[in-house]
Amino acid sequence: MKIYINGKFYSKEKAAVSVFDHGLLYGDGVFEGIRAYKGRIFMLEAHVDRLFDSAKAIALEMPMTRKAMCEAVAKTCQANKTVDGYIRLIVTRGVGTLGLNPFTCLKPQVIIIVASIQLYPEQDYRDGLKVVTAGTIRNMQEAVNPNIKSLNYLNNILAKIEAINAGCKEAIMLNPQGFVSEATGDNIFAVKGNVIRTPPTSSGALIGITRAVVMDIATDAGFDVREEVMTRYDLYTADEVFLTGTAAEVIAVSLLDARKIGNGKPGKVTRKLETIFRRLAESSGYPIYK
Numbered sequence: 001m002k003i004y005i006n007g008k009f010y011s012k013e014k015a016a017v018s019v020f021d022h023g024l025l026y027g028d029g030v031f032e033g034i035r036a037y038k039g040r041i042f043m044l045e046a047h048v049d050r051l052f053d054s055a056k057a058i059a060l061e062m063p064m065t066r067k068a069m070c071e072a073v074a075k076t077c078q079a080n081k082t083v084d085g086y087i088r089l090i091v092t093r094g095v096g097t098l099g100l101n102p103f104t105c106l107k108p109q110v111i112i113i114v115a116s117i118q119l120y121p122e123q124d125y126r127d128g129l130k131v132v133t134a135g136t137i138r139n140m141q142e143a144v145n146p147n148i149k150s151l152n153y154l155n156n157i158l159a160k161i162e163a164i165n166a167g168c169k170e171a172i173m174l175n176p177q178g179f180v181s182e183a184t185g186d187n188i189f190a191v192k193g194n195v196i197r198t199p200p201t202s203s204g205a206l207i208g209i210t211r212a213v214v215m216d217i218a219t220d221a222g223f224d225v226r227e228e229v230m231t232r233y234d235l236y237t238a239d240e241v242f243l244t245g246t247a248a249e250v251i252a253v254s255l256l257d258a259r260k261i262g263n264g265k266p267g268k269v270t271r272k273l274e275t276i277f278r279r280l281a282e283s284s285g286y287p288i289y290k
């Protein structure tokens with residue numbers, strides 16, 4: 001495995017950051033999780049745009065252009081002979097002093113790791129996921145805005161711990177107003193008849209790239225796709241509920257807070273969108289090998 005750090009490649013054993021990096025000391029940094037399918041990086045430019053937006057929001061000045069960032073990701077895939085893979089792109093604030101002041105950090109660190117990921121086994125795609133609502137609410141937007149994909153994921157991790165303790169793999173998170181926001185690492189959708197709803201990103205969800213792709217696919221497939229404020233009632237009474245994310249792709253929720261969703265099995269709309277999504281993911285993207 002070859003890991004990119006600031007323009008150079010290191011083996012897995014040698015790839016390391018300083019204990020004075022504010023990414024470690026304070027979770028001060030931003031990241032992206034990206035997938036490569038069949039030699040192409042899916043939605044790379046959109047991920048890089050979101051990374052730059054996250055960086056902007058935390059006043060982190062990127063050390064390279066968007067184009068150079070895309071090329072660095074592709075180069076790292078080339079170095080690893082990647083055809084299918086999972087890419088973790090990280091920008092930390094960099095090495096500084098032990099104080100909070102981010103401006104003591106002179107140079108952000110750009111790290112690119114290419115590995116593989118299987119979030120859920122195939123069985124979960126066939127049967128659907130069991131999910132609970134977490135007691136931990138999503139961060140307030142005027143605290144750490146959940147639209148920022150920062151290195152501080154404790155809000156999501158606390159909810160994930162609740163899910164696992166409840167025997168589930170995912171948790172639904174509500175925002176401070178009690179409306180549905182998203183899952184810990186995925187966006188959420190509910191299907192009712194021909195209408196497909198997802199909470200607006202102002203409900204405290206990440207501006208998911210898979211979410212946007214699925215909204216387009218569903219619109220093209222003739223569904224009435226809406227961003228609407230949602231409550232758990234809307235999820236419990238939906239025909240189908242599914243999650244979307246780079247790692248999970250499109251996956252059905254079969255049980256939520258001990259309520260069966262629909263008949264408790266992945267529904268046909270979810271399956272249809274899952275199929276169209278995979279087909280698109282496997283036939284588009286930024287070429288690794290030119």
Ligand code: PXG
Nearest residue numbers: 033184185186187206208209210245246247
């Ligand atoms: N919400 C949150 C909080 C996320 O972290 C998504 C939604 C889905 O967004 P995209 O753009 O990927 O459709 C994410 C992304 C993991 C893992 O290991 C999670 C994500 C990405 C990669 C890996 O669970 N989450």
